[in-house]
Amino acid sequence: MTPRNVDTIFFDLDNTLWWFDRNSAVSLRNTFERYDLGRLVGFEEFYQVYERNNSALWELYSHGLTDKDHLILERFRRTLQMLGHKGDLTALSGEMNRFYLNDLAQQPYLIDGARELLETLYDRGYCLCILSNGFAGIQQGKLASGGIDHLITHVVLSDDCGITKPLPGIYEYAQRVTGTEPEQIVMVGDSYNTDIVGAHNAGWATIFYNPDGRTPQGVADAMVTRLSQITPMFS
Numbered sequence: 440m441t442p443r444n445v446d447t448i449f450f451d452l453d454n455t456l457w458w459f460d461r462n463s464a465v466s467l468r469n470t471f472e473r474y475d476l477g478r479l480v481g482f483e484e485f486y487q488v489y490e491r492n493n494s495a496l497w498e499l500y501s502h503g504l505t506d507k508d509h510l511i512l513e514r515f516r517r518t519l520q521m522l523g524h525k526g527d528l529t530a531l532s533g534e535m536n537r538f539y540l541n542d543l544a545q546q547p548y549l550i551d552g553a554r555e556l557l558e559t560l561y562d563r564g565y566c567l568c569i570l571s572n573g574f575a576g577i578q579q580g581k582l583a584s585g586g587i588d589h590l591i592t593h594v595v596l597s598d599d600c601g602i603t604k605p606l607p608g609i610y611e612y613a614q615r616v617t618g619t620e621p622e623q624i625v626m627v628g629d630s631y632n633t634d635i636v637g638a639h640n641a642g643w644a645t646i647f648y649n650p651d652g653r654t655p656q657g658v659a660d661a662m663v664t665r666l667s668q669i670t671p672m673f674s
């Protein structure tokens with residue numbers, strides 16, 4: 440990749456910098472124990488059913504086909520229903536979701552190399568920003584728990600503009616917030632459809648963080664399997 444007049448780097452947060460999968464597994468286990476779900480199923484089964492429901496709902500959410508309030512409640516409600524939980528599932532799901540999100544925002548694990556990458560790029564004078572479909576309040580907590588909040592200048596969230604990646608409006612919104620033009624920006628993210636295609640269509644350069652290497656590079660300007668491979672791309 441040849442950076443153009445790049446001075447601003449947008450990072451996706453979950454599973455690009457902040458190790459969502461690991462942190463979420465810890466918080467789901469804490470939630471499972473807090474609500475004593477072991478009387479219904481083992482943790483592994485709970486985890487798998489929740490993950491399937493959550494992924495399906497996020498897919499709808501990222502295409503603007505459902506809203507946040509429905510997503511955060513429904514992922515737990517469906518899971519409890521499938522596992523045969525009786526009673527007022529809507530009230531319980533709301534409570535479980537609040538517990539889970541609060542616990543999640545306190546988990547500290549980062550993707551390998553994330554801190555070193557951010558520190559190096561920060562020292563080299565780049566403006567480092569977040570572009571995330573995650574929720575306001577929670578995403579800032581994750582940056583703080585990961586100890587990287589002081590390296591980030593702008594946190595741009597779909598929650599703040601009402602438009603999710605990969606819809607075009609969120610990239611224009613991010614440019615307005617940061618006062619930048621497409622030629623100045625590189626987007627780094629782990630989701631080909633959500634992070635790379637949308638940013639590419641907005642005229643941004645893109646780096647696809649693809650740790651398992653299973654998805655083709657497609658329209659991405661560069662592809663890496665480790666974050667440390669990004670450091671030499673920026674002088």
Ligand SMILES: [Mg+2]
Pocket residue numbers: 451452453454455628629630
């Ligand atoms: Mg991600």
